[in-house]
Structures are given as structure tokens and as C-alpha cells.
Amino acid sequence: MTANVRLVCVMVGLPARGKTYIAQKIRRYLNWLGIQCELFNVGNYRRKIAGAHMSHAFFDIHNQEGLSQRREAAQYALRDMLRWFEEDEGTVAIYDATNSTTERRTWLHEELTKHDIQILFIESICQDESVILSNIRDVKLSSPDYQGVDPDTATKDFVARISHYEGFYETITEQDYSYIKLINVGSQYVINMIQGFLESKIVFYLMNLHIRPKRIWFSRHGESVFNVQDKIGGDADLSPRGLEYARLLPDLIAKNLGDRPLTVWTSSMKRTIQTAAHLPYPKKQWKALDELNTGVCDGMTYAEIAEKYPDDFAARDEDKFNYRYRGGESYRDLVLRLEPAIMELERQENILIIAHQATIRCMYGYFMNLNHEELPYVRIPLHTVIELKPAAYLCEEKHYKVQVDAVDTYRPRVHRAKSEKGINAGASGEIADAASPIWPLNPPVTPKRSQTSGQ
Structure with missing residues (x-):
């Protein structure tokens, strides 16, 4: 891997398809290996601009104010990501959002290539309703968007939010882009134009990643x-x-x-x-x-x-x-x-x-x-x-x-x-x-993660 290679992993997919989970896993894996990686979640920027607890109507494509604020959040996330590459000399950034239209992906591709940054699109596709509902219950309802909201009410709202995205969602078909599609929790993969050490390493990792309770x-x-x-x-x-x-x-x-x-x-x-x-x-x-x-x-x-x-x-x-x-x-x-x-x-x-x-x-x-x-x-x-x-x-x-x-x-x-x-x-x-005392017999059953500990 050459020292000056810079790569952005752009997440693609409808809500509740495990994009943020996949993004977090990639960041953890690369940092563990010693490859500097950071995640930029557009949803966090959107909450700073528009606030949390926005109803599903905010995500309606016909809601011009909501559309403008979401576009602004995407731009702020991109700006901070580019600054991170320059100031912190980062290697891999993850741009976490739905990025669900050809127009949005084209904008990102053009902006990143201006700065000589490689792009790998990672699309998560799932048609299994049980997996989607499980993801909504286990992950999305604990997000800042639904803190303090009745779970049934939150579930209905989030399902309605997904329906807004479904109306204009466009799967990746851009043949000149590097991408991997993960279909139905890793049961199938589609890979296109994967190039170089970093892209190959990330794709290999994703093909071994199975989202099952363990x-x-x-x-x-x-x-x-x-x-x-x-x-x-x-x-x-x-x-x-x-x-x-x-x-x-x-x-x-x-x-x-x-x-x-x-x-x-x-x-x-x-x-x-x-x-x-x-x-x-x-x-x-x-x-x-x-x-x-x-x-x-x-x-x-x-x-x-x-x-x-x-x-x-x-x-x-x-x-x-x-x-x-x-x-x-x-x-x-x-x-x-x-x-x-x-x-x-x-x-x-x-x-x-x-x-x-x-x-x-x-x-x-x-x-x-x-x-x-x-x-x-x-x-x-x-x-x-x-x-x-x-x-x-x-x-x-x-x-x-x-x-x-x-x-x-x-x-x-x-x-x-x-x-x-x-x-x-x-x-x-x-x-x-380093003398060897007897280890105490009754440590806490559920301790907090130790921050310091030796061979």
C-alpha cells in the first residue's frame, strides 16, 4: 500500500439495511490493522441542522425544506471529511448516508476525484422483511431520532420514512464505478471494478462479514x-x-x-x-x-x-x-x-x-x-x-x-x-x-471495559 493512497467508502442503501453497522465494522477492522480510518455519518449532521425527532414527513421528497436541510448536511459531512484527509492525513474515510440516487453519487464522485481520492461504493440490499423489522427494533429505535418515543409509534414512523426513500431509490448501475453490493445479509455479492490493495482488502472483509447474533x-x-x-x-x-x-x-x-x-x-x-x-x-x-x-x-x-x-x-x-x-x-x-x-x-x-x-x-x-x-x-x-x-x-x-x-x-x-x-x-x-498475588475470587459479573491492562 502506498503512503499517499486515500480512499472513501460511500455507503448506499435504503434505511434499516445495516449500512451503519457495516460502516462501523469496516472502521473497527481497519483501525485494528493500523490503517487510519474515520466515519462521517450524515445523519449526525442532519440532526445538528434540523434537530432530532423529525417525523417521517421531513424525508418526503416533496418536502423542499427537508430536502434542502438534508443536502446541507451532506455537504457539511463532505467538507469535514476532506478537511480530515488534509489535516489528519487520514487514509480511509467512510461516508455513511443513503446516497440512494444516481445524482447524489455522481456529485460525490465528482467532488472526491477533484482531490485525487479513490471511491468505493458499498451498497446493502435486503428484501427480507423480517431482517428489516429486526434492524428497526434493534438499532433504529435506539437512535437519537427516537429517544423517548413509544416503540410502536417509532416503528410506524420509521416504516413510513423508508417508504419515502423507496419512491426515488436507484440501485447502483454505474459501470465505471468501483462497488460491491451485499444482497440479503451476505447471501450474494456483486463486485465491479475493484482496484488496489485497500479496496481489495475491504471487499474481502465484507465477504466474510455475516450479520448474525453470536x-x-x-x-x-x-x-x-x-x-x-x-x-x-x-x-x-x-x-x-x-x-x-x-x-x-x-x-x-x-x-x-x-x-x-x-x-x-x-x-x-x-x-x-x-x-x-x-x-x-x-x-x-x-x-x-x-x-x-x-x-x-x-x-x-x-x-x-x-x-x-x-x-x-x-x-x-x-x-x-x-x-x-x-x-x-x-x-x-x-x-x-x-x-x-x-x-x-x-x-x-x-x-x-x-x-x-x-x-x-x-x-x-x-x-x-x-x-x-x-x-x-x-x-x-x-x-x-x-x-x-x-x-x-x-x-x-x-x-x-x-x-x-x-x-x-x-x-x-x-x-x-x-x-x-x-x-x-x-x-x-x-x-x-509484577509479583504474583492471588487473583481476587469475586470480580464483578459485568464489569465495565478495562481501559488499562499486560504480556
């Missing part, structure tokens, strides 16, 4: 012998307490799973395979889920690393996401290694992933939309199952603790002094913080 469970392996010894990496066996966690894990999963089918993914390392041994579900091993490769530091304690490689130890705390162990990996490398697993996760419904601290951090960071500074510090405790329920605009999270003690391997963020003396002092101070 639950994902993450669990680190049970406490290992290396955990007890405060060593990193390796392929150690479970400790006695780790084996007890493996024995109790099936009851916790069965209690909270109900009669849903489940597949278990593990890494190729012994401690995850041993943790999954008693689970009565289909299992799949992924080499991609292996722990962060710590290179020459494999099997060492943090105290030993600080003593033998003091510069590396300090450098990692300065930029944990990008620091690469000598002969090993960085968190950035791990994100790229995990991309195929994320693609497959988007296609699945109920998955239990038994993996490692850094691996789970990267996958958790994808679903929780964490930036690269936050991601390496998420707290992923041992003997705890994290449940995620991805939705359109958020991801519900619950923690379930198995009542088996384990060491706490979390290393907090340390801001080091620049001097040699300061680095050494910081290193010894952090090792003291």
Missing part, C-alpha cells in the same frame, strides 16, 4: 507451571490449579451456554489443549492462536530480561504495541497473524477460544474497538471466562470467574524516566509490581 467466549489457559515461576513464553504444562480449572470449566460453559451449539478453538500449545481436555464440544487447533513469540526472552522472568536486556526492557514499555522481541514478535505482528482467525470468527456464531494473554488481548481489542495504546494493557486474568456479544454499536461483556486461585500475571503500564538511572529504577520498580 456469542464469543475467551479464556486463557489454566494457570501454567511457567505462570507460577513468573516466566514468559514456553510450552509449559498446567499447574495443579490449572488442571483444576480445566476440570471445572465445562460446568461453567454448560451453565451459561444453554442448548446452543459450540465449537472450541485452542492454540497448538500444551497448556491450551490441556485446558480444553474435558470440554465435550468439537475442537479445532489454530497455530495462529499461539502466544506472542518472545524470541530470545522465551522462558525468562521479567527480572532476568531487565538485567540481561535493559534497553529492550525499557523500549518495550515506551511502545508496547510496536516493540518486537529480538528474534520474536510485536503486538503489531500478532494482530496481522490473527487476521485470518478474526475473518473466520466473523463467519461463526458461538465460539469458545482458549488461548493466551497477548493473543486474547488482540482479539478482544478488535471487538471492543481499542486503540493500539490501550490494547497491550487489557487485563485478561487467569481462570476467568470473558463473554462478548457483538452488536451494531457496542459489544456486551460479562466475566465469569471459576473459583480456583491463580497468580496474577498482569504488568501495569510504567512511564519511565529518560536517564539511565531512571530506566534502572523504573525496571526494578515494575518487577516489584
